[in-house]
Amino acid sequence: MKKATATIRDVAREAGVSVASASRALNGHANVTPATRDRVIAAADKLSYVPHLGARSLTMARTNTIGVVLPDLFGEFFSEIIRGIDRAAHARGLQLLLANMHGDASETVQAIRAMRGRVDGLLVMSPTVDAAFLDRHLPGGLPTVVLNGHISGVGHASLSIDNEGGARAMVAHLAGTGRRRIAMITGPEGNSDADERLAGFRAAVADLLGDAAPPVFAGDFSEAAGETAATAILAADPLIDAVFAANDVMAIGCLRALADAGIDVPGRIAVAGFDDVPVSRFVRPTLTTMRVHIADLGTRAFDTLAGLIAAPDGDPPAEVTLTPELVVRQSTTR
Amino acid sequence: MKKATATIRDVAREAGVSVASASRALNGHANVTPATRDRVIAAADKLSYVPHLGARSLTMARTNTIGVVLPDLFGEFFSEIIRGIDRAAHARGLQLLLANMHGDASETVQAIRAMRGRVDGLLVMSPTVDAAFLDRHLPGGLPTVVLNGHISGVGHASLSIDNEGGARAMVAHLAGTGRRRIAMITGPEGNSDADERLAGFRAAVADLLGDAAPPVFAGDFSEAAGETAATAILAADPLIDAVFAANDVMAIGCLRALADAGIDVPGRIAVAGFDDVPVSRFVRPTLTTMRVHIADLGTRAFDTLAGLIAAPDGDPPAEVTLTPELVVRQSTTR
DNA sequence: CTGTTAGCGCTTTCAT
DNA sequence: ATGAAAGCGCTAACAG
Numbered sequence: 001m002k003k004a005t006a007t008i009r010d011v012a013r014e015a016g017v018s019v020a021s022a023s024r025a026l027n028g029h030a031n032v033t034p035a036t037r038d039r040v041i042a043a044a045d046k047l048s049y050v051p052h053l054g055a056r057s058l059t060m061a062r063t064n065t066i067g068v069v070l071p072d073l074f075g076e077f078f079s080e081i082i083r084g085i086d087r088a089a090h091a092r093g094l095q096l097l098l099a100n101m102h103g104d105a106s107e108t109v110q111a112i113r114a115m116r117g118r119v120d121g122l123l124v125m126s127p128t129v130d131a132a133f134l135d136r137h138l139p140g141g142l143p144t145v146v147l148n149g150h151i152s153g154v155g156h157a158s159l160s161i162d163n164e165g166g167a168r169a170m171v172a173h174l175a176g177t178g179r180r181r182i183a184m185i186t187g188p189e190g191n192s193d194a195d196e197r198l199a200g201f202r203a204a205v206a207d208l209l210g211d212a213a214p215p216v217f218a219g220d221f222s223e224a225a226g227e228t229a230a231t232a233i234l235a236a237d238p239l240i241d242a243v244f245a246a247n248d249v250m251a252i253g254c255l256r257a258l259a260d261a262g263i264d265v266p267g268r269i270a271v272a273g274f275d276d277v278p279v280s281r282f283v284r285p286t287l288t289t290m291r292v293h294i295a296d297l298g299t300r301a302f303d304t305l306a307g308l309i310a311a312p313d314g315d316p317p318a319e320v321t322l323t324p325e326l327v328v329r330q331s332t333t334r
Numbered sequence: 335m336k337k338a339t340a341t342i343r344d345v346a347r348e349a350g351v352s353v354a355s356a357s358r359a360l361n362g363h364a365n366v367t368p369a370t371r372d373r374v375i376a377a378a379d380k381l382s383y384v385p386h387l388g389a390r391s392l393t394m395a396r397t398n399t400i401g402v403v404l405p406d407l408f409g410e411f412f413s414e415i416i417r418g419i420d421r422a423a424h425a426r427g428l429q430l431l432l433a434n435m436h437g438d439a440s441e442t443v444q445a446i447r448a449m450r451g452r453v454d455g456l457l458v459m460s461p462t463v464d465a466a467f468l469d470r471h472l473p474g475g476l477p478t479v480v481l482n483g484h485i486s487g488v489g490h491a492s493l494s495i496d497n498e499g500g501a502r503a504m505v506a507h508l509a510g511t512g513r514r515r516i517a518m519i520t521g522p523e524g525n526s527d528a529d530e531r532l533a534g535f536r537a538a539v540a541d542l543l544g545d546a547a548p549p550v551f552a553g554d555f556s557e558a559a560g561e562t563a564a565t566a567i568l569a570a571d572p573l574i575d576a577v578f579a580a581n582d583v584m585a586i587g588c589l590r591a592l593a594d595a596g597i598d599v600p601g602r603i604a605v606a607g608f609d610d611v612p613v614s615r616f617v618r619p620t621l622t623t624m625r626v627h628i629a630d631l632g633t634r635a636f637d638t639l640a641g642l643i644a645a646p647d648g649d650p651p652a653e654v655t656l657t658p659e660l661v662v663r664q665s666t667t668r
Numbered sequence: 669c670t671g672t673t674a675g676c677g678c679t680t681t682c683a684t
Numbered sequence: 685a686t687g688a689a690a691g692c693g694c695t696a697a698c699a700g
Contacts, residue, residue, distance in 0.1 A: 005475070007693055018671045023695060031669055048470075052451030054391050055693035058676045063388065065431070065452075072420075075612075079413030086406070086434045095448065097399070098430040100420045114429065117386035117677080118399075118452075136382075141339070252616070278409075282586070284618040341677055352687045357679060365685060389677035392692045451693080 006047035014043035026051070057118075065095040066305060067119035069111050071126055072100045075249060076277040077294055081147075084298025085123060092306060094120075101126060109137050116142070121309045123147065123301055143308035145301050148193055155312055159301045159320045163193050163274075166290040166324040167200025170244055170272050173288070173326055175208045177333065179242035179270055183215040185229040185254065187246040194221070197246045197274060215240060219250050226253025234261060241269055242332070248273035248280050248289055255283060255331065270332040274324070285330035292324050340381035348377035360385070391452075399429040400639060401453035403445050405460055406434045409583060410611040411628055415481075418632025419457060426640060428454075435460060443471050450476070455643045457481065457635055477642035479635050482527055489646055493635045493654045497527050497608075500624040500658040501534025504578055504606050507622070507660055509542045511667065513576035513604055517549040519563040519588065521580040528555070531580045531608060549574060553584050560587025567603075568595060575603055576666070582607035582614050582623055589617060589665065604666040608658070619664035626658050 012022035017036055025032045025040035032040075043049075057063040068085060070078060082098075089096055097119055099111040108126050115122060122138075125147035134144060134156060146158040174182050184201045187194025198216070205214045217232050219225035226245055230253070233240055245251035251273030258265050265271050265285055273280065276291035304317055346356035351370055359366045359374035366374075377383075391397040402419060404412060416432075423430050431453055433445040442460050449456060456472075459481035468478060468490060480492040508516055518535045521528025532550070539548040551566050553559035560579055564587070567574055579585035585607030592599050599605055599619055607614065610625035638651055 008695095009693080019694080020672080020696085021670055024670090027695085033669065036669085050447050050450040052693050053448065054388060054397065054451035055676090056451075056695075057388050058392055058678095058693080059695045061676070072417075076410070076413070079410070079416070082413075082416075082432075083406075086432070090434065090436055095452075096432040098416075098420070098432050100424065102424055113384050114387065116384040117388035117390075118429075279613050279616050282613050282616045342679095343677080353678080354680080354688080355686055358686090361679085367685060370685080386677050389692090390679075392677080392694090393679045395692070 006044075006049045007052065008049070010047055011040060011043045011049050014047060015039040063118055063120050064093065065097050065119045066302070066309075067097045067099065067112075067115035067122045069099045069101065069108065069115075069122065069124045069126060072102050076279060077247075077275060080277070080294035081125075081298040084295030084300075085302045086298075087295070088299045088302035088306075094306075105133075112137055121145070121305045123305055125149075141312070143305060143312055145305040145308065147297065147301050155308065155316075157304050157308055157317045157319065159297060159304060159322065161193065161292055161297070162321050162323045163196035164200035164203070166274060167197045167244070168204040169324075169326050170274070170288075170290055171201060171204035171208060173328065174242045174244065174270060174272065174332065175204075177270065180209060181211070181215075181237070181239045182209070182242040182244055183217060183233050183237075183240045185217045185219040185226060185243065185245040185250050187250075188220045191221075194246050201244060219246060221247050221249060223249050223253035223256075226250030226255075227257040228253075230254040230257035230261070234258075234263070243269060243271050245271070245273050248275045248277045248287060251287055251289070251331075252279065252283050255285070255287070266330065266332050266334055272332055276327055280327075280329070288329045288332040289327050290324040291327045293322065297322060340378075340383045341386065342383070344381055345374060345377045345383050348381060349373040397452055397454050398427065399431050399453045400636070400643075401431045401433065401446075401449035401456045403433045403435065403442065403449075403456065403458045403460060406436055410613060411581075411609060414611070414628035415459070415632040418629030418634075419636045420632075421629070422633045422636035422640075439467075446471055455479070455639045457639055459483075475646070477639060477646055479639040479642065481631065481635050489642065489650075491638050491642055491651045491653065493631060493638060493656065495527065495626055495631070496655050496657045497530035498534035498537070500608060501531045501578070502538040503658075503660050504608070504622075504624055505535055505538035505542060507662065508576045508578065508604060508606065508666065509538075511604065514543060515545070515549075515571070515573045516543070516576040516578055517551060517567050517571075517574045519551045519553040519560060519577065519579040519584050521584075522554045525555075528580050535578060553580060555581050555583060557583050557587035557590075560584030560589075561591040562587075564588040564591035564595070568592075568597070577603060577605050579605070579607050582609045582611045582621060585621055585623070585665075586613065586617050589619070589621070600664065600666050600668055606666055610661055614661075614663070622663045622666040623661050624658040625661045627656065631656060 008019050008022050012019040021036055022040050025037040101107055121143040123145050129146055129149055141155050143155050148160050149158045186198050205211045217229040219229050243254055245254055251271055255271055263269055273287050273289040276289045280287040280289050342353055342356050346353040355370055356374050359371040435441055455477040457479050463480055463483055475489050477489050482494050483492045520532050539545045551563040553563050577588055579588055585605050589605055597603055607621050607623040610623045614621040614623050
């Protein structure tokens with residue numbers, strides 16, 4: 001009972017009509033006799049015909065698929081954003097072609113090229129991507145939305161988070177609860193989110209605490225980096241009474257290291273993160289953070305892309321900036 | 335500077351050769367003069383040529399893509415398994431076409447059909463899929479691996495978890511720490527993982543505690559279900575001194591409800607889960623569970639599929655069963 | 669309403 | 685080594 005994958009030709013022959021009629025019948029076009037339509041449907045059914053979407057895409061120049069390029073650094077961030085994208089894609093009946101980046105810029109180029117002819121648009125989140133990069137490597141004006149980047153123009157758009165404002169809000173909260181010496185754990189070198197959060201932190205600390213050179217410790221968004229930084233912080237300056245990590249994952253690592261060292265959080269040191277990944281509610285103490293609504297970010301990015309695909313030559317959509325929201329939990333409240 | 339997506343023809347013309355030669359040069363075939371090769375490469379470069387992979391797939395009858403069909407019920411489980419699959423796919427240079435199921439069996443059929451002609455093989459995890467279902471709906475013998483199902487035959491394979499053994503191991507642990515009346519919170523009706531865990535639980539409780547009718551509470555793998563069940567458990571029988579939830583997420587909901595009710599865990603009641611999702615280490619008390627190595631499950635499933643694709647008519651691979659491993663944490667140890 | 673023809677972009681015999 | 689031509693499976697004019 002090994003059936004060799006019927007094509008539309010087989011269906012046409014079986015139904016005794018031309019492939020054109022078969023195609024029309026199968027796709028519910030108006031100009032077909034009910035009789036022939038039925039014969040075609042019956043034939044398709046009998047042969048277990050399933051249309052070859054690859055071929056269809058080639059003729060229609062439309063794939064009903066969008067490509068998603070993400071860095072893999074992002075534990076829960078990753079799954080949340082995919083969930084958001086998928087939610088929107090599903091609503092429009094589109095499929096998702098996924099490319100996780102485990103590497104550098106050249107890999108990003110590879111991934112983007114590998115999507116040519118397989119997608120109608122691209123959703124890219126990569127620290128190494130900017131406008132020039134896209135123009136150079138994007139297969140002929142494929143509509144693209146960049147997440148957490150800043151770029152826009154015909155066929156391009158971007159969505160970003162107000163990282164600087166978020167960082168300022170967090171510093172204000174910390175200062176408001178009486179913290180006087182706040183340290184920051186930074187994200188990876190060159191990551192724009194990380195850089196902006198640091199800038200916002202510096203500005204706010206200067207404004208609110210008059211601290212022109214607050215202590216800054218290097219991190220890379222990983223839990224291990226958070227632990228390492230916590231140790232360094234303890235050794236560096238006993239006056240530090242708050243730590244602001246550039247993302248939640250590092251804050252959690254920090255929390256762990258402080259607990260191991262027997263330090264009271266938030267009594268002696270307050271700890272805060274950024275993103276509000278789902279685990280933040282589960283760690284003890286629960287983590288104060290800036291909520292980003294990650295899934296929504298994905299959904300909105302997708303919708304922006306859908307707009308771009310629908311009107312490739314329209315005016316570039318305004319660059320959207322999402323404002324994160326302070327979520328106060330146990331790690332900063334005495 | 336709007337370049338209209340060069341095709342291989344444009345490249346050929348630019349280089350002054352035939353498309354055949356262009357193709358050969360571009361793909362690094364042996365039979366091309368270094369001179370022509372260089373001219374072609376230069377032309378491609380000049381035109382920013384990026385091959386149209388959709389078209390290539392059509393001729394080569396190979397897409398270098400595998401389709402992944404998952405239910406969306408699985409929070410962290412989802413992201414872990416994707417991570418595992420992606421790791422393996424990346425190693426072999428394959429892409430992933432993703433379909434998240436938000437619905438029922440008919441949607442699964444849709445998703446599977448929508449992959450015809452776009453993928454070389456399928457990785458399916460769906461409670462509604464069995465051998466008959468696949469044979470009926472699978473586009474002509476597409477190699478398929480079913481996760482957490484039991485099915486095998488030419489072109490099909492499956493991977494599963496020893497749920498029954500895992501449940502028995504957990505009961506043994508609970509009984510070993512002195513628990514005498516263990517309640518179970520089940521997973522969704524008809525879910526094979528859930529059913530097997532329940533069966534293992536029943537058998538082990540009968541064997542080890544002589545309890546022929548242990549209390550069982552209905553759940554659906556959600557955090558809310560865990561909370562509801564916890565309340566029901568407290569009301570039902572004050573002698574219950576342990577709860578075994580069919581997955582971690584429910585166990586976590588249970589933990590939360592018990593904490594709200596002021597119940598001492600593990601003092602008065604022990605709580606255990608199944609899966610070892612990443613958050614299990616972060617909740618307080620930390621959660622005792624059966625570790626499934628979710629990402630590995632994805633990786634191995636992918637590798638099995640790759641084998642199937644390489645040798646579609648070979649002997650069906652043995653059905654692989656993964657043995658979960660007991661991880662004892664605070665929620666069950668006095 | 670239906671069939672014939674062309675063609676999407678690419679690879680691959682088959683000649684030359 | 686190179687080019688002409690066929691064809692992957694499908695849809696879309698264009699005639700009839």
